Amino acid sequence: MITVKKGDITKERCDAIVNPANSYGTMGGGVALAIKKSGGDIIEQQAMDKAPIKVGEAVITISGKLPCRFVIHAPTMEKPAEKIPPENVRKAMRAALECARAHKLKSIAIPGMGTGVGGVRYGDAAMIMVEEARKCSIDVVFVAYGQELYRALESELK
Numbered sequence: 727m728i729t730v731k732k733g734d735i736t737k738e739r740c741d742a743i744v745n746p747a748n749s750y751g752t753m754g755g756g757v758a759l760a761i762k763k764s765g766g767d768i769i770e771q772q773a774m775d776k777a778p779i780k781v782g783e784a785v786i787t788i789s790g791k792l793p794c795r796f797v798i799h800a801p802t803m804e805k806p807a808e809k810i811p812p813e814n815v816r817k818a819m820r821a822a823l824e825c826a827r828a829h830k831l832k833s834i835a836i837p838g839m840g841t842g843v844g845g846v847r848y849g850d851a852a853m854i855m856v857e858e859a860r861k862c863s864i865d866v867v868f869v870a871y872g873q874e875l876y877r878a879l880e881s882e883l884k
Contacts (some may be wrong), residue, residue, distance in 0.1 A: 727865045727866070728856070728859050728860065728865075728866045728867075728868070728883060729866075729867045729868070729883075730867070730868040730869075730870065730876060730879040730880050730883060731867060731868070731869055731870070731876075732869075732870050732871075732872075732873065732876045733869055733870075733871070734760070734869070734871065735757065735760070735761070735835055735836075735837045735869040735871075736760055736761055736763075736764035736765065736792055737793065738793065738794055738835040738867065738869060739793045739794065740794050740795075740833040740834060740835045740865075740867065741794065741795050741796065741826070741831035741832055741833045741834060742786065742789075742794055742795060742796040742797060742798045742826060742829075742831050742833075742834050742835070743761065743789075743792065743794045743796075743797055743798070743834070743835045743836075743837075743869075744797075744798045744799075744800055744822045744834065744835065744836045744837065744839070745757060745758050745761050745773075745797055745798065745799045745800070746758070746800060746801075746802045746818060746837060746838070746839045746840060746842075746844070747773065747779065747799040747800060747801045747802070748801055748802075748803050748804065748805060748806045748808070749777060749778045749779050749780060749781065749801045749803070749804045749805070750774065750777050750778065750805070750806065751770065751773035751774040751775075751776060751777035751778075751779060751785075751799060752770065752773075752774065752806060753769065753770040753773065754806055755806065755807065755842075755843065756842040756843060757837045757838075757842065757871075758770075761792070761797060764790075764791065764792055765789055765790030765791050765792040765797065766790035766791050768787075768788065768790050769787050769788065769789065769790050769792075769797050772787035772788060773785065773787055773797075773799045776799075779799060779801050780801065781801045781802065781803065781804060781814050781817050781818065782817040782818070782820070782821055783800075783801070783821050784798050784799060784800040784801075784818070784821035784822050784824070784825035785798070785799050785825070786798050786799075786825055786829055787799065794835065795831075796829070796831070798822045798825050798826060798834070800818040800819070800821045800822035800825070800839075801818060802814045802815060802817075802818045802839055802840040802844050803840075803843075803844055806843075807843045808843070808844070809843075809844060809845040810840050810844040810845065810846060811846075812840070812846050812847075812850045812851065812854060814840055814844070814846075815839045815840040815844075815846055815850075815851050815854045815855065816854045816857075816858060818839050818840070819836075819839060819854065819855055819858035819859070820858055822834070822836065823858060823859070823861075823862045823864065823866075826862075826864050827862065827863075827864065831864060832864060832865060833864065833865040833866075833867070834864055834865070834866055834867075835866075835867045835868075835869050836855065836859075836866060836867070836868050836869065837868075837869055837870070837871065838851055838870060838871070838875045839851055839854075839855055841875055848874050848875045848877075848878040849878045849881075851875075851878070852875065852878035852879045852881070852882045853882055855868065855879070855882075856868075856879065856882040856883060
């Protein structure tokens, strides 16, 4: 099942939420910073311990104080605040979903991948994210912080 909602991913009760990370595992901005602020520094520490994480790979950490069980760190970019091509969204989505399958997770919440500092247009990211989610057997909820991404994801799901 795939759904989309508008909200704050750090409030999601599911098996795991996805952090569209950088390869260093640092969590200094955007969704990553929100996850770290809500869940605690231990999440970043564990991600950095597993770095470098290549674009197209993903690692799983504890969730600290978050209501989910785990955080999956799937880099969309090598360096923090780097502009990326849309193909990195596909690589990160595949890696996150594969990580969830490998850990036998049943539900996953995913924010906009590459749509912040990565600079990928909402429509492009939404198309790729939905395409990849349709290939998996895990329950996926896309959590859009803003209205524009929400509309793009909703449109792709129709």
